[in-house]
Amino acid sequence: MPSLEEIESARIIVSRVADVTPMETSRYLAEVLGAPVLLKCENLQRTGSYKIRGAYNRMAQLSQEERERGVVAASAGNHAQGVAFAARELGIKATIFTPLGVALPKLQATRNYGADVILGGSTVEEPLRAAAAFAEETGAVLIPPFDHHDIITGQGTLGLEILDQVPDLETVIVPIGGGGLIAGVASAVRQRAAREGRTVRVIGVQAENAAAFVPSMQQGGPVEIEVGPTIADGIAVGKPGSLTFDIIKDTVDEIVTVTEDDIARGLLVLLERAKLVVEPAGAVSVAAILAGKVTASGPTVAILSGGNIDPLLMQRVIGHGLVASERYLKLRIILPDRPGELARTSRLVADANANVVGVLHTRFGRGFQLSQVELELSIETRGAEHSREVVETLRAAGYDPVLDLE
Numbered sequence: 001m002p003s004l005e006e007i008e009s010a011r012i013i014v015s016r017v018a019d020v021t022p023m024e025t026s027r028y029l030a031e032v033l034g035a036p037v038l039l040k041c042e043n044l045q046r047t048g049s050y051k052i053r054g055a056y057n058r059m060a061q062l063s064q065e066e067r068e069r070g071v072v073a074a075s076a077g078n079h080a081q082g083v084a085f086a087a088r089e090l091g092i093k094a095t096i097f098t099p100l101g102v103a104l105p106k107l108q109a110t111r112n113y114g115a116d117v118i119l120g121g122s123t124v125e126e127p128l129r130a131a132a133a134f135a136e137e138t139g140a141v142l143i144p145p146f147d148h149h150d151i152i153t154g155q156g157t158l159g160l161e162i163l164d165q166v167p168d169l170e171t172v173i174v175p176i177g178g179g180g181l182i183a184g185v186a187s188a189v190r191q192r193a194a195r196e197g198r199t200v201r202v203i204g205v206q207a208e209n210a211a212a213f214v215p216s217m218q219q220g221g222p223v224e225i226e227v228g229p230t231i232a233d234g235i236a237v238g239k240p241g242s243l244t245f246d247i248i249k250d251t252v253d254e255i256v257t258v259t260e261d262d263i264a265r266g267l268l269v270l271l272e273r274a275k276l277v278v279e280p281a282g283a284v285s286v287a288a289i290l291a292g293k294v295t296a297s298g299p300t301v302a303i304l305s306g307g308n309i310d311p312l313l314m315q316r317v318i319g320h321g322l323v324a325s326e327r328y329l330k331l332r333i334i335l336p337d338r339p340g341e342l343a344r345t346s347r348l349v350a351d352a353n354a355n356v357v358g359v360l361h362t363r364f365g366r367g368f369q370l371s372q373v374e375l376e377l378s379i380e381t382r383g384a385e386h387s388r389e390v391v392e393t394l395r396a397a398g399y400d401p402v403l404d405l406e
Contacts, residue, residue, distance in 0.1 A: 001247050002149060002184070004191040007156040010057045014157045017056050017089055021045050023165040023301070028273045033289050035170075035296040039270075040162055043278045043307025047109070049234075050158055050181060050305050051082030051145075057154030058143055059086045067092045072140040074098070074131035076124050077106040078234055078306050079145040084113035095134060097127035103310035125238075146180025147241025155181045159188025162301050169193075169200055170298030173285040175305045176204040176213055176255065177235030179244030185303070186251035203294055204248070204255040205284040207232040211257045216240050217249065231317055232263055234281030234306055256293040261324035263287045267314075268321030270304070279309040280317060326384040329354075330404040333375045333394065334368045345375060345399065352393040355380040376404065 002010075022041045029037035042050040059071060070093035073083040080096045087094035094115040098107065099122060111117050121127050135142040144151060158181070163169060172189060174182040186202045193200045206213055209228030216223040216239075224239040240248070258266075263280050266287030270276045278286075285302035288294045309317075322328035335341040342361060349356050358378030365374050381387045394401045 001187045001251070002153040002156055004188070004195070006153050007160060007184070007188045010150075010153045011157040011160055013057055013060050014053045014154055017046065017086065018053050018157070019044070019046055020161055023162070024274060024276070026274055028269070029286065029289050029302070033294065033296055033300060036299045037289065038166055038299065038301045039274060039276070039286075040158070040165075040301050040303045041276065042158065043276060043282050043304045047078070047081040047085045047113075048306055048308040049078040049082065049282070050155060050303075051078045052085055053082075053157050054146075054151035054154035054180060054184070055079065055082035055143060056086040056089070057157075058148060058150035059083070059090055059092060061150050062092070062141060066141050069138070070095065070140045071143050072097070072131050072134050072138075073143040073145070074124060074127035075145060076102050076233055077308055080110045080115070080117075081106060081113065081308070083143050084110045084115035088114045095140060097131045097134070099124055099127055103308070103313065105310055106308055109308075144241075146178035146183075147243050149243065151180050152184045152187070152244065152247065155184030156188040157184075158303070159185035160192065162303075163189060163192055166299055166301055168299050169301060171201040171203060171294070171296040171300040173203045173205060173288060173294060173300065173302045175235055175281055175284045175303065176206045177210075177237040177281065178241050179213065179248050180241070181303070181305060182252060183244040183247040187247060190251050201254075201296070202252045203288070204252050205288045205293070206255065206257050207235055207263065207281075207284060208257040208259050210236040210238070212238055212240055213245075213248070213255050214257065216245060217255065221245065230263075230280075231260060231313065231320075232281040232284060234279055235284065256288055258284050258287040258291055258293065261320070262291040264317050264321035265290050265324050267317050268325065271318070276304065277307050277309065277314075278304045279306045280313075282306040322380075326387050327381055329379040329381050329387045329390060331377045331379065331391070331394070331401040332404050333377065333399050333401045334372050335375050335399070337363065337371050337373045341373075342375065344397075345377070345394065348393050348397050349377065349379060349390060352386075352390045354386065354390045
Protein backbone atom coordinates (compact mmCIF):
# COMPACT_ATOMS: atom_id res chain seq x y z
CA MET A 1 0.00 0.00 0.00
CA PRO A 2 1.30 3.49 -0.80
CA SER A 3 2.07 5.38 2.39
CA LEU A 4 0.16 8.52 3.26
CA GLU A 5 3.36 10.50 2.81
CA GLU A 6 3.81 9.11 -0.72
CA ILE A 7 0.25 10.04 -1.64
CA GLU A 8 0.67 13.54 -0.22
CA SER A 9 3.88 13.97 -2.24
CA ALA A 10 2.10 12.68 -5.36
CA ARG A 11 -0.60 15.27 -4.79
CA ILE A 12 1.94 18.04 -5.34
CA ILE A 13 3.07 16.41 -8.59
CA VAL A 14 -0.45 15.69 -9.86
CA SER A 15 -1.61 19.24 -9.08
CA ARG A 16 0.50 20.45 -12.01
CA VAL A 17 -2.06 19.02 -14.44
CA ALA A 18 -5.16 17.81 -12.57
CA ASP A 19 -8.00 20.02 -11.38
CA VAL A 20 -9.56 19.83 -7.94
CA THR A 21 -12.93 18.65 -9.19
CA PRO A 22 -16.26 19.78 -7.71
CA MET A 23 -18.13 17.98 -4.93
CA GLU A 24 -21.87 18.27 -5.59
CA THR A 25 -24.68 17.52 -3.12
CA SER A 26 -27.56 15.31 -4.32
CA ARG A 27 -30.80 15.69 -2.38
CA TYR A 28 -32.49 13.10 -4.58
CA LEU A 29 -29.91 10.39 -3.85
CA ALA A 30 -29.90 11.39 -0.17
CA GLU A 31 -33.62 10.58 -0.04
CA VAL A 32 -32.97 7.20 -1.68
CA LEU A 33 -30.07 6.30 0.65
CA GLY A 34 -31.41 7.90 3.82
CA ALA A 35 -28.11 9.72 4.38
CA PRO A 36 -26.32 12.74 2.87
CA VAL A 37 -24.93 11.93 -0.60
CA LEU A 38 -22.26 13.93 -2.40
CA LEU A 39 -20.93 13.38 -5.92
CA LYS A 40 -17.19 13.67 -6.59
CA CYS A 41 -17.16 14.89 -10.19
CA GLU A 42 -14.08 13.37 -11.80
CA ASN A 43 -16.17 13.33 -14.98
CA LEU A 44 -15.27 17.05 -15.05
CA GLN A 45 -11.54 16.33 -14.70
CA ARG A 46 -9.12 17.24 -17.50
CA THR A 47 -9.21 14.47 -20.13
CA GLY A 48 -12.63 13.52 -18.72
CA SER A 49 -11.58 11.08 -16.00
CA TYR A 50 -9.40 10.46 -12.95
CA LYS A 51 -6.88 8.54 -15.08
CA ILE A 52 -4.71 11.60 -15.60
CA ARG A 53 -3.70 11.43 -11.92
CA GLY A 54 -2.02 8.03 -12.03
CA ALA A 55 -0.63 8.41 -15.53
CA TYR A 56 1.04 11.74 -14.80
CA ASN A 57 2.40 10.61 -11.43
CA ARG A 58 3.93 7.50 -13.00
CA MET A 59 5.48 9.34 -15.94
CA ALA A 60 6.80 12.18 -13.78
CA GLN A 61 8.99 9.57 -12.00
CA LEU A 62 10.74 8.53 -15.25
CA SER A 63 14.42 9.33 -15.66
CA GLN A 64 15.58 11.48 -18.56
CA GLU A 65 16.88 8.37 -20.31
CA GLU A 66 13.49 6.65 -19.94
CA ARG A 67 11.67 9.74 -21.21
CA GLU A 68 13.82 9.77 -24.32
CA ARG A 69 12.76 6.18 -25.05
CA GLY A 70 9.10 7.21 -25.00
CA VAL A 71 6.11 5.49 -23.42
CA VAL A 72 3.54 2.99 -24.65
CA ALA A 73 0.14 2.00 -23.32
CA ALA A 74 -2.94 -0.01 -24.28
CA SER A 75 -6.43 1.23 -23.57
CA ALA A 76 -9.98 1.47 -24.90
CA GLY A 77 -10.31 5.06 -23.78
CA ASN A 78 -9.66 6.91 -20.53
CA HIS A 79 -6.19 5.53 -19.76
CA ALA A 80 -5.18 6.31 -23.33
CA GLN A 81 -6.22 9.94 -22.93
CA GLY A 82 -4.52 10.22 -19.54
CA VAL A 83 -1.22 8.86 -20.90
CA ALA A 84 -1.39 10.95 -24.07
CA PHE A 85 -2.09 14.15 -22.13
CA ALA A 86 0.62 13.47 -19.53
CA ALA A 87 3.12 12.67 -22.28
CA ARG A 88 2.37 15.95 -24.01
CA GLU A 89 2.84 17.92 -20.78
CA LEU A 90 6.12 16.15 -20.01
CA GLY A 91 7.47 16.29 -23.56
CA ILE A 92 7.48 12.50 -24.00
CA LYS A 93 6.58 10.62 -27.18
CA ALA A 94 3.57 8.33 -26.59
CA THR A 95 2.29 5.37 -28.56
CA ILE A 96 -1.15 3.99 -27.72
CA PHE A 97 -2.56 0.64 -28.85
CA THR A 98 -6.34 0.53 -28.84
CA PRO A 99 -9.02 -1.90 -30.09
CA LEU A 100 -10.86 -1.26 -33.34
CA GLY A 101 -14.17 -0.62 -31.60
CA VAL A 102 -12.93 2.32 -29.51
CA ALA A 103 -15.42 5.18 -29.30
CA LEU A 104 -14.65 7.85 -31.86
CA PRO A 105 -14.56 10.79 -29.35
CA LYS A 106 -11.98 8.95 -27.22
CA LEU A 107 -9.89 8.09 -30.28
CA GLN A 108 -9.93 11.68 -31.54
CA ALA A 109 -9.07 13.10 -28.11
CA THR A 110 -6.09 10.73 -27.74
CA ARG A 111 -4.75 11.75 -31.14
CA ASN A 112 -5.36 15.43 -30.42
CA TYR A 113 -3.10 15.16 -27.36
CA GLY A 114 -0.30 14.17 -29.74
CA ALA A 115 -0.06 10.39 -29.25
CA ASP A 116 0.50 7.91 -32.07
CA VAL A 117 -2.56 5.64 -32.01
CA ILE A 118 -2.39 2.12 -33.44
CA LEU A 119 -5.74 0.37 -33.91
CA GLY A 120 -6.07 -3.41 -33.80
CA GLY A 121 -8.00 -6.24 -32.18
CA SER A 122 -11.60 -6.59 -31.11
CA THR A 123 -10.93 -6.51 -27.34
CA VAL A 124 -8.43 -4.67 -25.14
CA GLU A 125 -6.47 -7.91 -24.58
CA GLU A 126 -4.92 -7.81 -28.06
CA PRO A 127 -3.71 -4.19 -27.75
CA LEU A 128 -2.26 -5.08 -24.33
CA ARG A 129 -0.16 -7.83 -25.92
CA ALA A 130 0.82 -5.53 -28.78
CA ALA A 131 1.87 -2.78 -26.37
CA ALA A 132 4.03 -5.23 -24.37
CA ALA A 133 5.69 -6.43 -27.57
CA PHE A 134 6.28 -2.83 -28.69
CA ALA A 135 7.92 -2.04 -25.36
CA GLU A 136 10.17 -5.09 -25.71
CA GLU A 137 11.18 -4.21 -29.26
CA THR A 138 11.69 -0.44 -28.91
CA GLY A 139 12.59 0.09 -25.27
CA ALA A 140 9.56 2.32 -24.71
CA VAL A 141 8.35 2.35 -21.10
CA LEU A 142 5.05 0.52 -20.66
CA ILE A 143 2.53 2.54 -18.63
CA PRO A 144 0.04 0.05 -17.12
CA PRO A 145 -3.57 1.11 -16.51
CA PHE A 146 -3.74 0.13 -12.83
CA ASP A 147 -1.28 -2.43 -11.48
CA HIS A 148 1.69 -0.23 -10.58
CA HIS A 149 2.69 1.48 -7.33
CA ASP A 150 3.03 4.94 -8.92
CA ILE A 151 -0.30 4.62 -10.71
CA ILE A 152 -2.09 3.63 -7.50
CA THR A 153 -0.36 6.42 -5.58
CA GLY A 154 -1.49 8.97 -8.15
CA GLN A 155 -5.09 7.78 -7.96
CA GLY A 156 -4.86 8.04 -4.18
CA THR A 157 -4.66 11.83 -4.49
CA LEU A 158 -8.39 11.72 -5.21
CA GLY A 159 -8.96 10.27 -1.73
CA LEU A 160 -7.14 13.20 -0.12
CA GLU A 161 -9.31 15.66 -2.07
CA ILE A 162 -12.47 13.89 -0.94
CA LEU A 163 -11.48 14.14 2.73
CA ASP A 164 -10.62 17.82 2.31
CA GLN A 165 -14.04 18.50 0.79
CA VAL A 166 -16.03 16.22 3.14
CA PRO A 167 -14.16 16.17 6.49
CA ASP A 168 -16.91 14.12 8.19
CA LEU A 169 -16.94 11.45 5.47
CA GLU A 170 -18.38 8.11 6.59
CA THR A 171 -18.57 6.10 3.35
CA VAL A 172 -17.02 6.37 -0.10
CA ILE A 173 -18.37 4.38 -3.07
CA VAL A 174 -15.86 3.67 -5.84
CA PRO A 175 -16.16 2.07 -9.31
CA ILE A 176 -13.85 -0.92 -9.82
CA GLY A 177 -12.28 -2.21 -13.04
CA GLY A 178 -8.73 -3.41 -12.49
CA GLY A 179 -8.70 -1.82 -9.04
CA GLY A 180 -6.24 1.07 -9.36
CA LEU A 181 -8.69 3.78 -8.35
CA ILE A 182 -10.17 2.05 -5.33
CA ALA A 183 -6.75 0.80 -4.17
CA GLY A 184 -5.45 4.37 -4.21
CA VAL A 185 -8.54 5.97 -2.67
CA ALA A 186 -8.79 3.31 0.05
CA SER A 187 -5.09 3.70 0.88
CA ALA A 188 -5.49 7.45 1.27
CA VAL A 189 -8.76 7.63 3.22
CA ARG A 190 -7.95 4.70 5.51
CA GLN A 191 -4.58 6.05 6.56
CA ARG A 192 -5.62 9.67 6.96
CA ALA A 193 -8.79 8.74 8.85
CA ALA A 194 -6.72 6.49 11.13
CA ARG A 195 -4.39 9.39 11.81
CA GLU A 196 -7.46 11.36 12.88
CA GLY A 197 -8.63 8.51 15.13
CA ARG A 198 -11.63 7.36 13.07
CA THR A 199 -12.62 5.02 10.25
CA VAL A 200 -14.12 5.45 6.77
CA ARG A 201 -16.03 2.70 4.99
CA VAL A 202 -14.91 1.93 1.41
CA ILE A 203 -17.36 0.18 -0.91
CA GLY A 204 -16.45 -0.94 -4.43
CA VAL A 205 -18.87 -1.41 -7.31
CA GLN A 206 -18.45 -3.61 -10.37
CA ALA A 207 -20.66 -4.24 -13.38
CA GLU A 208 -22.37 -7.61 -12.92
CA ASN A 209 -21.07 -8.84 -16.29
CA ALA A 210 -17.47 -7.90 -15.46
CA ALA A 211 -17.19 -8.67 -11.76
CA ALA A 212 -13.78 -10.31 -11.48
CA PHE A 213 -13.21 -9.17 -7.89
CA VAL A 214 -16.13 -11.18 -6.49
CA PRO A 215 -14.67 -14.66 -7.28
CA SER A 216 -11.17 -13.34 -6.63
CA MET A 217 -12.11 -12.38 -3.06
CA GLN A 218 -13.70 -15.78 -2.58
CA GLN A 219 -10.59 -17.58 -3.87
CA GLY A 220 -8.11 -15.34 -2.03
CA GLY A 221 -6.25 -14.24 -5.16
CA PRO A 222 -6.78 -12.73 -8.62
CA VAL A 223 -9.10 -14.89 -10.73
CA GLU A 224 -9.64 -14.36 -14.44
CA ILE A 225 -13.21 -14.38 -15.71
CA GLU A 226 -14.82 -14.12 -19.12
CA VAL A 227 -16.19 -10.60 -19.39
CA GLY A 228 -19.77 -10.46 -20.63
CA PRO A 229 -21.35 -7.66 -22.63
CA THR A 230 -21.60 -4.43 -20.64
CA ILE A 231 -22.17 -0.76 -21.38
CA ALA A 232 -19.61 -0.01 -18.65
CA ASP A 233 -16.63 -0.64 -20.93
CA GLY A 234 -14.36 1.50 -18.77
CA ILE A 235 -14.42 -1.10 -15.98
CA ALA A 236 -14.74 -4.25 -18.11
CA VAL A 237 -11.56 -5.91 -16.82
CA GLY A 238 -11.32 -9.69 -16.76
CA LYS A 239 -8.70 -10.07 -14.01
CA PRO A 240 -7.70 -7.90 -11.03
CA GLY A 241 -4.14 -6.69 -10.78
CA SER A 242 -2.01 -8.60 -8.27
CA LEU A 243 -0.88 -5.41 -6.52
CA THR A 244 -4.34 -3.83 -6.50
CA PHE A 245 -5.89 -7.06 -5.22
CA ASP A 246 -3.53 -7.23 -2.25
CA ILE A 247 -4.38 -3.66 -1.26
CA ILE A 248 -8.13 -4.04 -1.81
CA LYS A 249 -8.49 -7.22 0.24
CA ASP A 250 -7.03 -5.37 3.23
CA THR A 251 -8.70 -1.97 2.83
CA VAL A 252 -12.11 -2.36 1.14
CA ASP A 253 -15.10 -3.24 3.29
CA GLU A 254 -17.46 -4.54 0.64
CA ILE A 255 -17.77 -5.09 -3.12
CA VAL A 256 -21.19 -5.08 -4.76
CA THR A 257 -22.35 -5.55 -8.35
CA VAL A 258 -24.93 -3.73 -10.46
CA THR A 259 -26.88 -4.83 -13.53
CA GLU A 260 -26.98 -3.16 -16.92
CA ASP A 261 -30.45 -1.78 -16.09
CA ASP A 262 -29.08 -0.39 -12.80
CA ILE A 263 -26.26 1.37 -14.67
CA ALA A 264 -28.63 2.85 -17.24
CA ARG A 265 -30.88 4.15 -14.47
CA GLY A 266 -27.86 5.68 -12.71
CA LEU A 267 -26.73 7.50 -15.83
CA LEU A 268 -30.26 8.77 -16.45
CA VAL A 269 -30.62 10.06 -12.87
CA LEU A 270 -27.31 11.90 -13.13
CA LEU A 271 -28.45 13.55 -16.37
CA GLU A 272 -31.87 14.54 -15.08
CA ARG A 273 -31.27 15.28 -11.42
CA ALA A 274 -27.64 16.40 -11.27
CA LYS A 275 -27.30 17.75 -14.84
CA LEU A 276 -24.07 15.77 -15.18
CA VAL A 277 -22.85 13.81 -18.21
CA VAL A 278 -21.23 10.62 -16.92
CA GLU A 279 -20.10 7.53 -18.79
CA PRO A 280 -21.64 4.18 -17.73
CA ALA A 281 -18.51 3.03 -15.85
CA GLY A 282 -18.49 6.32 -13.96
CA ALA A 283 -22.14 5.96 -12.96
CA VAL A 284 -21.95 2.57 -11.20
CA SER A 285 -21.49 4.19 -7.78
CA VAL A 286 -24.82 5.97 -8.20
CA ALA A 287 -26.35 2.81 -9.69
CA ALA A 288 -25.45 0.95 -6.49
CA ILE A 289 -27.32 3.53 -4.39
CA LEU A 290 -30.41 3.39 -6.62
CA ALA A 291 -30.39 -0.41 -6.61
CA GLY A 292 -30.30 -0.56 -2.80
CA LYS A 293 -26.89 -2.25 -2.79
CA VAL A 294 -25.42 0.27 -0.34
CA THR A 295 -26.42 1.26 3.19
CA ALA A 296 -25.09 4.27 5.07
CA SER A 297 -26.03 6.51 7.97
CA GLY A 298 -23.62 9.40 7.48
CA PRO A 299 -22.09 11.53 4.71
CA THR A 300 -21.49 9.34 1.66
CA VAL A 301 -19.45 10.22 -1.42
CA ALA A 302 -20.12 8.53 -4.76
CA ILE A 303 -17.19 8.90 -7.14
CA LEU A 304 -18.15 9.70 -10.74
CA SER A 305 -14.96 8.39 -12.27
CA GLY A 306 -15.38 9.53 -15.88
CA GLY A 307 -17.50 11.39 -18.38
CA ASN A 308 -16.17 10.24 -21.75
CA ILE A 309 -19.27 8.80 -23.39
CA ASP A 310 -19.96 8.48 -27.10
CA PRO A 311 -23.11 10.51 -27.93
CA LEU A 312 -24.51 7.54 -29.86
CA LEU A 313 -24.06 5.29 -26.83
CA MET A 314 -25.61 7.96 -24.63
CA GLN A 315 -28.69 7.97 -26.85
CA ARG A 316 -29.02 4.19 -26.46
CA VAL A 317 -28.37 4.24 -22.74
CA ILE A 318 -30.94 6.97 -22.15
CA GLY A 319 -33.54 4.91 -24.00
CA HIS A 320 -32.56 1.82 -22.01
CA GLY A 321 -32.70 3.83 -18.80
CA LEU A 322 -36.20 5.04 -19.61
CA VAL A 323 -37.33 1.46 -20.18
CA ALA A 324 -35.62 0.27 -16.98
CA SER A 325 -37.33 3.09 -15.06
CA GLU A 326 -40.67 2.07 -16.61
CA ARG A 327 -41.05 5.47 -18.24
CA TYR A 328 -41.07 4.07 -21.74
CA LEU A 329 -43.81 1.58 -22.50
CA LYS A 330 -44.21 -0.55 -25.61
CA LEU A 331 -47.56 -2.28 -26.06
CA ARG A 332 -48.99 -4.65 -28.68
CA ILE A 333 -52.75 -4.53 -29.18
CA ILE A 334 -54.97 -6.57 -31.53
CA LEU A 335 -57.68 -4.33 -33.02
CA PRO A 336 -60.69 -4.90 -35.26
CA ASP A 337 -59.78 -3.87 -38.81
CA ARG A 338 -62.21 -0.98 -39.09
CA PRO A 339 -61.95 2.81 -39.35
CA GLY A 340 -61.48 4.77 -36.15
CA GLU A 341 -59.84 2.10 -33.97
CA LEU A 342 -56.37 3.64 -34.18
CA ALA A 343 -57.75 7.07 -33.32
CA ARG A 344 -59.70 5.60 -30.39
CA THR A 345 -56.67 3.92 -28.83
CA SER A 346 -54.60 7.09 -29.27
CA ARG A 347 -57.33 9.10 -27.56
CA LEU A 348 -57.44 6.66 -24.65
CA VAL A 349 -53.67 7.01 -24.16
CA ALA A 350 -53.99 10.80 -24.28
CA ASP A 351 -56.86 10.68 -21.76
CA ALA A 352 -54.49 8.81 -19.43
CA ASN A 353 -52.05 11.77 -19.77
CA ALA A 354 -49.44 9.71 -21.59
CA ASN A 355 -47.73 10.52 -24.89
CA VAL A 356 -47.54 8.25 -27.94
CA VAL A 357 -44.06 8.56 -29.51
CA GLY A 358 -44.23 5.70 -32.01
CA VAL A 359 -46.88 3.71 -33.88
CA LEU A 360 -46.63 0.55 -35.99
CA HIS A 361 -49.90 -0.57 -37.59
CA THR A 362 -49.90 -3.79 -39.65
CA ARG A 363 -52.35 -6.25 -41.20
CA PHE A 364 -49.67 -8.90 -41.69
CA GLY A 365 -48.41 -11.18 -38.94
CA ARG A 366 -49.11 -14.23 -36.83
CA GLY A 367 -51.58 -14.59 -34.00
CA PHE A 368 -54.48 -12.58 -35.33
CA GLN A 369 -57.30 -13.05 -37.84
CA LEU A 370 -57.90 -11.55 -41.29
CA SER A 371 -60.45 -9.18 -39.77
CA GLN A 372 -57.90 -7.86 -37.27
CA VAL A 373 -54.77 -5.70 -37.27
CA GLU A 374 -51.85 -5.46 -34.87
CA LEU A 375 -51.02 -2.12 -33.32
CA GLU A 376 -47.69 -1.48 -31.63
CA LEU A 377 -47.60 1.65 -29.48
CA SER A 378 -44.48 3.24 -27.97
CA ILE A 379 -45.56 5.45 -25.08
CA GLU A 380 -43.80 7.86 -22.70
CA THR A 381 -45.07 7.70 -19.12
CA ARG A 382 -44.14 9.17 -15.74
CA GLY A 383 -43.11 5.85 -14.24
CA ALA A 384 -44.33 2.43 -13.15
CA GLU A 385 -47.61 3.55 -11.60
CA HIS A 386 -48.51 5.73 -14.59
CA SER A 387 -47.68 2.84 -16.96
CA ARG A 388 -50.13 0.63 -15.08
CA GLU A 389 -52.76 3.36 -15.36
CA VAL A 390 -52.33 3.46 -19.14
CA VAL A 391 -52.68 -0.30 -19.42
CA GLU A 392 -55.75 -0.35 -17.19
CA THR A 393 -57.35 2.47 -19.21
CA LEU A 394 -56.98 0.41 -22.39
CA ARG A 395 -58.31 -2.73 -20.70
CA ALA A 396 -61.32 -0.88 -19.33
CA ALA A 397 -62.13 0.12 -22.91
CA GLY A 398 -62.20 -3.53 -23.99
CA TYR A 399 -58.69 -3.95 -25.36
CA ASP A 400 -56.11 -6.54 -24.32
CA PRO A 401 -52.71 -4.75 -24.42
CA VAL A 402 -49.62 -6.98 -24.17
CA LEU A 403 -46.35 -5.58 -22.86
CA ASP A 404 -43.55 -5.90 -25.43
CA LEU A 405 -40.33 -6.69 -23.55
CA GLU A 406 -38.08 -6.88 -26.60
